[in-house]
Amino acid sequence: MSDELNIIQELAQENMDKAISHLETELVKVRAGKANPNLVDGIVVDYYGTPTPINQVGNISVADARTLTIQPWEKNMLQPIERAIIAANIGINPQNDGNIIRLFMPPLTEERRRDLVKRSHSEGEHSKVAIRNIRRDAMEQIKKLQKNGLSEDVCKDGEKNVQEMTDRYIGLVDKHLAAKEKEIMTV
Known part of the structure; x- marks a missing residue:
């Protein structure tokens, strides 16, 4: 049964990695004043x-x-x-x-820079929502395992691990957004 728990956690981590790589791809498309x-x-x-x-x-x-x-x-x-x-x-x-x-590439005005920062934050919010949805799905699967006979303590540890993973990935999204904002606002 704990093998299934490990599989759920690995799948959640893999999907969160995909959400981060998608965010990186989208942030590259947001123009920061220099040709790319x-x-x-x-x-x-x-x-x-x-x-x-x-x-x-x-x-x-x-x-x-x-x-x-x-x-x-x-x-x-x-x-x-x-x-x-x-x-x-x-x-x-x-x-x-x-x-x-x-x-x-026309030089960016202050207003245009703020719009680009908003767009970046919007992409970041989409990634955070995706990560939270992955967490929700993993938690539901862990609860199903508990109903099927996995001990409550093991399930609580699994849920705690998924939550810690979620917090780590949300922090990663915030770091990407902060770096992109700095890049955009640098004249």
Whole structure:
């Protein structure tokens, strides 16, 4: 029976790890004033009728601190890439010179920085909710084990371990958010 308890705890930890990695992925997409190729991750281009990630139709590089360049592998992909970036609504207008597409990151205003911090905190809140849901599911499974004959003391220890794990992961979310906020607010 305690093997099942260990499995529940391991599964909860694995799912909480996934929630943290998802948060990290989402926070990378929040622009902090400097060019980052991950900014265009998730943008899909119509490549001869097939939706294709932008990084599979061209080379994305950082020209300087405020400029991203996208060099398509085929010249006829310039227009579809440009349309995809505009449709993605990332707040940047692409500049097409016939060979490459440049994305100039405008300097962030104080108000825009605060909006980005709010967006970051919103992503963090989603992660915290996911972690709490994982905790709830694990607690319910432990209670079922107790009904099926596992001793109450072992179940209480299992619940305590899950709660400590939850607290640790919530703290990790807070650390990520504090680091991102500092990055965004640094001029």
